[in-house]
Amino acid sequence: MTDTTLSEQQDGKGGMFTMAALQKVVAFAVLVIMLLFFSIFAPNFAAWNNMVNIMQATAVNGVLGVAVTFVIIAGGIDLAVGTMMTLTAVVAGLVLTNLGLPLPLGIVGALASGGLMGAFSGWTIAKLKIPPFIATLGMMQIARGLALVFSEAKPIYFNSTPSYQYISPESSITLLIPGLEIPNGVFIMFIVAIIASIMLNRTILGRYIFALGSNEEAARLSGMNVDFWKITTYALSGAICGVAGLLVSSRLNSAQPALGLGYELDAIAAAVIGGTSLAGGRGTILGTIIGAFIMSVLTNGLRIMGVQEEWKIVVTGLIIIIAVYVDIVLRKKM
Amino acid sequence: MTSPKRTPLVELRDISISFGGIKAVDHVSVDLYPGEVVGLLGHNGAGKSTLIKCLSGAYQADGGEIFINGEKASIQNPRDARNYNIETIYQTLALADNLDAASNLFLGRELMANGLVDDAKMEAETRRIMGRLNPNFRKFNVPVSALSGGQRQSVAIARAVYFNARILIMDEPTAALGPHETQMVAELIRELKAQGLGIFLIEHDIHNVMKLCDRASVMKNGKLIGTVDVKKVTDDDILGMIIMGKKPA
Numbered sequence: 001m002t003d004t005t006l007s008e009q010q011d012g013k014g015g016m017f018t019m020a021a022l023q024k025v026v027a028f029a030v031l032v033i034m035l036l037f038f039s040i041f042a043p044n045f046a047a048w049n050n051m052v053n054i055m056q057a058t059a060v061n062g063v064l065g066v067a068v069t070f071v072i073i074a075g076g077i078d079l080a081v082g083t084m085m086t087l088t089a090v091v092a093g094l095v096l097t098n099l100g101l102p103l104p105l106g107i108v109g110a111l112a113s114g115g116l117m118g119a120f121s122g123w124t125i126a127k128l129k130i131p132p133f134i135a136t137l138g139m140m141q142i143a144r145g146l147a148l149v150f151s152e153a154k155p156i157y158f159n160s161t162p163s164y165q166y167i168s169p170e171s172s173i174t175l176l177i178p179g180l181e182i183p184n185g186v187f188i189m190f191i192v193a194i195i196a197s198i199m200l201n202r203t204i205l206g207r208y209i210f211a212l213g214s215n216e217e218a219a220r221l222s223g224m225n226v227d228f229w230k231i232t233t234y235a236l237s238g239a240i241c242g243v244a245g246l247l248v249s250s251r252l253n254s255a256q257p258a259l260g261l262g263y264e265l266d267a268i269a270a271a272v273i274g275g276t277s278l279a280g281g282r283g284t285i286l287g288t289i290i291g292a293f294i295m296s297v298l299t300n301g302l303r304i305m306g307v308q309e310e311w312k313i314v315v316t317g318l319i320i321i322i323a324v325y326v327d328i329v330l331r332k333k334m
Numbered sequence: 335m336t337s338p339k340r341t342p343l344v345e346l347r348d349i350s351i352s353f354g355g356i357k358a359v360d361h362v363s364v365d366l367y368p369g370e371v372v373g374l375l376g377h378n379g380a381g382k383s384t385l386i387k388c389l390s391g392a393y394q395a396d397g398g399e400i401f402i403n404g405e406k407a408s409i410q411n412p413r414d415a416r417n418y419n420i421e422t423i424y425q426t427l428a429l430a431d432n433l434d435a436a437s438n439l440f441l442g443r444e445l446m447a448n449g450l451v452d453d454a455k456m457e458a459e460t461r462r463i464m465g466r467l468n469p470n471f472r473k474f475n476v477p478v479s480a481l482s483g484g485q486r487q488s489v490a491i492a493r494a495v496y497f498n499a500r501i502l503i504m505d506e507p508t509a510a511l512g513p514h515e516t517q518m519v520a521e522l523i524r525e526l527k528a529q530g531l532g533i534f535l536i537e538h539d540i541h542n543v544m545k546l547c548d549r550a551s552v553m554k555n556g557k558l559i560g561t562v563d564v565k566k567v568t569d570d571d572i573l574g575m576i577i578m579g580k581k582p583a
Contacts, residue, residue, distance in 0.1 A: 202450040207433075211441055214430035221392055221428045222442035223413035281432035 023275035023330060027290045027323075034294065038301035045304050052181060054293075054300050059168065059185040060085075060248045062292035064263055065270035066196045067240035069288045072271055073200070074233045075213035075280030076132035080121060080139035081241050082263030086256070087147040088114045088245030093156030093255035096164065103163050111242035117143060118238020122231035144260065151257040158253050167250035185247045189289070192243055197285040199236075209233055213280030269316060270295055273323040277331075294319070341404040343368050343532040344420075344501055349388055349398035358384040360556040361398070366501070366532040371523060373547035373564070374536045375576055380553040382536045383425060386503045389534070390422040391415035402501075413442070421499035425506050425536075427490040431479035435471075436460040438478055439493045463492045467522065483510040491519070495526065502526060505536045520546060540569050554579040 039046040064081050071078040088110040096106040117139060124135040158164040166172065168185030200206035208229045211219040220226050249255045272278060273294055274287025295316065302312050342365040351359045359381045366372050374382040387393040389400060391412040400407045402418050409415050415422070429438050436456040445452045445459070457474055464471045468488040473481055478489055487510060494502060504523075508516040523533060523546050537543050543550055544564060551561040552575040560581040562572070571582040 198450075202453075204444055204446075204451060207437060207441075207444060207451055210432055210437075211430040214432040215428070217426075218428040218430050219441070221390075221412050221422070221424060222430075223411070223416050224442050225413075281430070 023327065024284060024287045024290060026326060027274055027287060027294065031290055031294050031297065034297050034301065038297065038304070042301050042304040045301055048181075050300065050304070052183060054296050055186040056168065056183050056251060057296040057300065058289075058292050059183070059189040060244050060251070061263070061266050061270055061295060062189045062289050063192050063240060063244040063247060064267035065274070065288040065292045066192055066285055067237040067244065068264070068267045069271045069274075069276050069283050069285060070196070070200070070209060070233055070240075071132075071237045072268070072276050072278060073213045073280060073283040074209040074230065075216060076125065076230070076234070077136060077268070077278070078118075078121065078234065078237055079133065079136040079264050080117070080143055081237070081244075081267050082260040082265075083140050083143035083147065084114055084117050084238055084241040084260075085245040085248060085263060086260030087117065087143040087150075088242040089249035089255035089259075090147045090151045090156060090257055092246060092249060093158065094150060096158060096161045097156050100160065103161055106161070106164075107246060110245050111239045114242030114245065115235045115239035118241070119231055119235035121238070122234030125234065126227035126230040140264065147257040147260070151255065153257055155254040155256050158249070158255075164250055165253065168247045169251050185251060188243065188247060192240065193285050193289050196240070200285060205229070205232060205236070210281060213282075215281075266295055266316075267292075269320050272320055272327075275323075275327065277327060278324070291323075340367060342366060342401070343370075343403060344389065344534075345401040345404075346385070346389060347399045347401065349385060349395045349400075351384060351388060351393060351395045351397075357556045359388070359395070362553065362556075362558040363398075364551045364558065364561060366534060368500075368532050369527055369530045370549070371527055371533045371535055371547045372561075373543045373550040374534055374553065375538075375540075375543060375550055375572065376553035376559075377576065381556040382553055383505055385553070386422070386505065386534055386536065389415065389501075390420060390424075390503055392422075392424075416443075416497070419498065419500040420503065421494040421497060421501070422503040423490050423494045423505060423507050425509065427486055429478050429486060429489060432477045434477060435464070435474055435481075435489045435492075438489055439463075439496060441493075443497065459496070460492070463496050464488065467492050467495070468518070484512070484515045487511060487515070487519075491522065495522075500531060502531050502533045503536075504533060506538065507535070508537075508539070508542065516542075540572060543572065544569060552576055 044050060064085060067081050068078050091113040092106040092110040095101050095109040096103065121136050121139045124130045125132050166184060169183050171181045171183050173180050173182055200209065208224055211224065212226065212229060216226060270291035271283065271288045274284065274291030276283030276288060298315060299312050303309065344366040347363050349359055349362050350357065362385055364372065374386065376382050384393065388395040391409045391414050394410060400409060407418055430441060439460050440456045445455045461474060471485060471488060473485065478486055491507065508519050511519065527533060535547060547564050549561055550564050550572055552559040552572065559575045559579050567582055574580055574582065
C-alpha cells in the first residue's frame with residue numbers, strides 16, 4: 001500500500017513457510033551427521049538388524065509425535081499421549097484376548113478409545129476452559145490409572161491372536177521384495193505420516209488447526225466454531241495414539257499397563273526437534289518424523305557405544321534446548 | 335438521509351452491554367442507511383468498539399434489539415453476522431499470523447475442490463482483489479506476520495470487501511497507516527459508499543470524519559451523546575460533543 005513496501009517486495013512463489021523448510025533441512029542434516037558418526041564410532045551400528053531396531057523404535061515415537069504435532073500446532077499441548085497409548089493397547093487386549101473377538105474389532109477398540117479420550121481432553125479444554133497443560137496432565141493420570149485397573153495391573157498377551165504380530169514386527173513387504181525385512185510398523189508410521197500431512201495441509205481441519213494456533217481470537221471472529229475444531233483436534237490426536245498403542249503392543253506381543261509414562265516427552269521432543277513451535281501455528285509432519293528418527297538414532301547409537309543409558313536423557317534435554325534456540329534464531333531472520 | 339419513509343439498513347435499538355458491573359454500552363441507539371457512512375466517535379473507552387462488536391457478533395448485547403432491513407435480527411456469533419452480509423475490519427485486524435494472505439482472506443469460508451482446500455483458486459482470487467485494492471502487494475506466499483502494517487491492513491480490508499458485504503464496519507482502518515495509504519482507504523470508502531454499502535466508521539481523526547462521513551454519532555462513557563448531520567455542524571461542534579458531552583445547540 002505504500003511506496004516504502006516496494007523495497008521489500010519479493011515474488012515469493014513457493015516461499016511460504018520457507019523457514020519451516022529450512023528447519024527440516026537442518027534437522028535432516030543433523031540426522032545424517034549422527035548416522036555417519038555412529039556408523040564410524042559404534043561397532044555394528046550400521047548393521048541391517050540394528051537399522052530395523054531403530055526403525056521399529058521410531059515407529060511408535062513417530063506416530064505419537066504426529067499425534068502431538070496436531071495439538072501443538074493448534075496452540076495446545078497433550079501430555080497424555082503416552083498413557084493414552086497404553087490404555088488403547090489394553091483395550092485392544094481386552095477385546096482380543098479377554099473377549100476373544102476378531103482382530104478388526106481390537107483395532108477399532110484401540111482407535112475409538114483413543115479418540116474418546118482425546119475428545120474428552122478437548123472438551124475440558126474448549127468448554128471448561130481448563131488450560132491444555134493441566135487438562136492433559138489430568139488425562140495422563142486418568143488413562144494411566146484406567147490401564148492398570150482394566151488390566152488388573154498385569155500384561156495382557158495376544159497369544160490367541162497370532163495375526164496381531166502382523167501389525168508391527170512382521171514384514172509383509174518381503175512377500176513382494178524378498179530380503180527387504182522392514183517391519184510393517186514402520187510402513188504404518190509412514191502411512192500415518194502421509195495421511196496426517198495431507199490433513200494438515202490440504203483439509204479444512206488442517207487449515208483451522210493452523211488458524212487456532214496462530215490467533216484463536218481471529219479464528220473466532222472469522223466465524224469458526226472454535227470449540228468444535230479444538231475438540232476434533234484432540235480427538236484426532238487421541239485416535240492416532242490408538243495407532244501407536246497397536247504398534248507398541250504388537251511389537252511386545254502384549255499390552256503392558258505400566259508402560260507409557262515418559263513417551264509423551266519423547267513425542268513432544270520429536271515434534272520440537274522437527275521444528276514445530278510450542279507457541280503454536282507452525283510445524284510439519286515431516287519435521288516430526290525426522291525428529292523421531294533423531295531421538296531413536298541417538299538412543300541406539302549411545303547404547304551401542306556403551307554410554308551409560310541415562311546419558312541419553314541428558315543429551316535429549318540438550319537437543320531440545322538447541323532445537324528451540326535454532327527455532328528462535330530462524331524466526332528472527334524471517 | 336433520515337427521511338422516515340426509507341428503511342434503515344441497520345438499526346441498533348437501545349443496546350446495552352456490561353462487563354463486570356461496568357456499563358460499557360448504555361442504552362445506545364444508532365442507525366445506518368444504504369450508501370451512507372456513519373462515523374462513531376468518542377474517547378478511548380467510550381464504548382464505540384464494544385457497540386459495533388454487538389453488530390459483528392463478537393459480543394452479545396445484554397439488552398436491546400438489532401434490525402437489519404427493518405427485520406429483527408439475531409446475531410449470536412460472527413458467523414450469524416456474516417450471514418447478514420455484515421463484514422468487519424477489526425482494529426486488531428484479526429489475522430492469523432502464520433497463514434498467508436489467501437488463507438486469511440478465506441478463513442472460515444475456504445474454497446474447496448474434491449473435499450480439499452483449493453489453495454490455487456484462493457490465491458488467484460486473492461491476487462485479483464489485491465490487484466484492485468493494493469496493486470503493489472506481492473507477498474502472496476508468506477505468512478502475514480512477515481507483512482508490513484499497511485500490507486496487513488490491506489489483507490484485512492480485502493477480506494471484508496471480497497464477500498459482497500452490504501454492511502461494513504471499519505474500526506480505525508487508518509490508525510496504522512501513512513498519509514498515502516490513508517488516502518487509498520478514503521477512496522475505497524467513497525467507492526463502496528457509491529455502490530450502496532452502509533459503513534460504520536470508527537475514527538479518531540476529526541478531519542477524516544468531516545471528509546468521509548454523512549452523519550456522526552458521538553459516545554461518551556457508554557452513552558450516546560447524539561447523532562448529527564456532518565454537513566450541518568463544524569469540527570468544533572463535534573469536538574465539543576466528544577470532550578464535553580454536549581450536543582450543539
